Amino acid sequence: MPKNPDKNNDSSLSVNKGVEQNHSINPDSRKQFSQRQALSIDEYVEGIKAGDRTILSRAITLIESSLPEHQEQAQKIIERCLPDTGNAIRIGITGVPGVGKSTFIESLGNHIIEQGQKLAVLAIDPSSTRSKGSILGDKTRMETLSNSDQAYIRPSPTGGSLGGVARKTREAMYLCEAAGYDTIFIETVGVGQSETAVHSMVDFFLLLMLAGAGDELQGIKRGIMEMADAIAINKTDEAPQQAVQQALREYKNALHLYPETESGWTPQVTSCSALTNQGIADIWQLILDYIELTKKNGYFQTRRNQQARHWMHDTIERQLSSHFFEHPAIKKRQSEIEQKVLAGELSSFRAAQQLLELYFKHFR
Numbered sequence: 503m504p505k506n507p508d509k510n511n512d513s514s515l516s517v518n519k520g521v522e523q524n525h526s527i528n529p530d531s532r533k534q535f536s537q538r539q540a541l542s543i544d545e546y547v548e549g550i551k552a553g554d555r556t557i558l559s560r561a562i563t564l565i566e567s568s569l570p571e572h573q574e575q576a577q578k579i580i581e582r583c584l585p586d587t588g589n590a591i592r593i594g595i596t597g598v599p600g601v602g603k604s605t606f607i608e609s610l611g612n613h614i615i616e617q618g619q620k621l622a623v624l625a626i627d628p629s630s631t632r633s634k635g636s637i638l639g640d641k642t643r644m645e646t647l648s649n650s651d652q653a654y655i656r657p658s659p660t661g662g663s664l665g666g667v668a669r670k671t672r673e674a675m676y677l678c679e680a681a682g683y684d685t686i687f688i689e690t691v692g693v694g695q696s697e698t699a700v701h702s703m704v705d706f707f708l709l710l711m712l713a714g715a716g717d718e719l720q721g722i723k724r725g726i727m728e729m730a731d732a733i734a735i736n737k738t739d740e741a742p743q744q745a746v747q748q749a750l751r752e753y754k755n756a757l758h759l760y761p762e763t764e765s766g767w768t769p770q771v772t773s774c775s776a777l778t779n780q781g782i783a784d785i786w787q788l789i790l791d792y793i794e795l796t797k798k799n800g801y802f803q804t805r806r807n808q809q810a811r812h813w814m815h816d817t818i819e820r821q822l823s824s825h826f827f828e829h830p831a832i833k834k835r836q837s838e839i840e841q842k843v844l845a846g847e848l849s850s851f852r853a854a855q856q857l858l859e860l861y862f863k864h865f866r
């Protein structure tokens with residue numbers, strides 16, 4: 503009989519030391535459960551800076567929430583994270599639905615993470631046309647990235663105005679930067695206004711196109727081509743070589759017609775296959791060349807400053823406008839004055855003046 507120094511061995515009440523049992527609650531689920539409880543601002547900020555993806559995602563959910571208390575918390579978190587932002591390369595990727603943006607991001611993304619970088623992929627898509635299938639499709643199109651610790655993929659916030667969605671994406675980008683992601687991709691469908699919003703938050707803007715379809719056919723407006731720092735003709739693996747060559751020539755000619763860029767960079771036209779990875783490494787090199795050039799000539803910072811100013815003005819305009827339309831004095835008179843405009847009794851300009859006058863009276 504083993505000796506138990508703590509007990510009287512002769513006693514029938516002697517109890518052997520038991521084997522320590524596993525905790526009945528899985529520590530992982532305990533962690534998840536406790537994380538679902540409210541976090542303090544400090545916990546959010548520390549978690550984000552430590553690269554905790556669950557906390558990052560929860561903070562982005564606060565950004566996307568329309569509840570005022572969530573917005574309040576989100577703004578505090580962003581402010582605290584701001585000193586750790588700005589060091590990433592921000593790249594916007596646009597093109598018509600189906601051109602291969604997500605596949606391209608998977609391909610270029612893998613090329614980047616192989617070099618040890620950390621990549622965050624965000625999206626701006628204010629349209630409700632994007633089906634659940636397309637979002638699920640992204641999971642398979644970005645399979646390697648979705649499973650990589652070096653990549654963080656966040657689907658587009660849904661609902662709300664373009665301005666609202668764009669702001670949320672930009673703020674999510676800041677948090678990703680604070681979490682240590684050094685390259686940010688922002689995907690947007692190139693058919694509406696959203697590319698202007700993306701252009702105003704990225705360092706480099708890439709437009710994906712297809713060979714053999716005119717740009718009118720592809721629904722790409724001239725203005726979007728003008729914003730592009732590079733155009734890449736995708737799906738070269740299935741397009742006839744001759745069509746690719748012709749598209750390269752046409753887009754180069756089209757870009758030549760635009761005035762010289764402020765950046766000192768000549769927008770490039772190239773081709774690739776997101777499926778076979780052909781040309782992908784060259785596109786990354788091209789982006790690095792652009793960053794190097796613009797950092798050297800100062801344009802990189804100039805563009806970021808312009809963007810910061812733009813977003814400040816944008817925020818003021820949006821908040822003033824919603825304050826105006828929510829004001830009780832305006833709410834009371836708006837429809838009556840609108841009716842007069844519709845009846846031709848009052849010009850739009852005079853009507854606006856009257857409402858503004860009414861509004862400003864409250865602040866004098």
Ligand SMILES: Nc1nc2c(ncn2[C@@H]2O[C@H](COP(=O)(O)OP(=O)(O)OP(=O)(O)O)[C@@H](O)[C@H]2O)c(=O)[nH]1
Binds near residue numbers: 605775
């Ligand atoms: N052959 C070929 N197919 C490609 C290539 N790139 C993408 N595809 C295919 O094109 C289809 C659309 O690709 P996506 O990457 O989802 O396109 P997208 O532009 O992200 O589409 P949306 O997000 O819906 O706007 C998929 O079936 C891809 O497999 C390519 O380089 N070659």
Ligand SMILES: [Mg+2]
Binds near residue numbers: 603604605640689
């Ligand atoms: Mg996509």
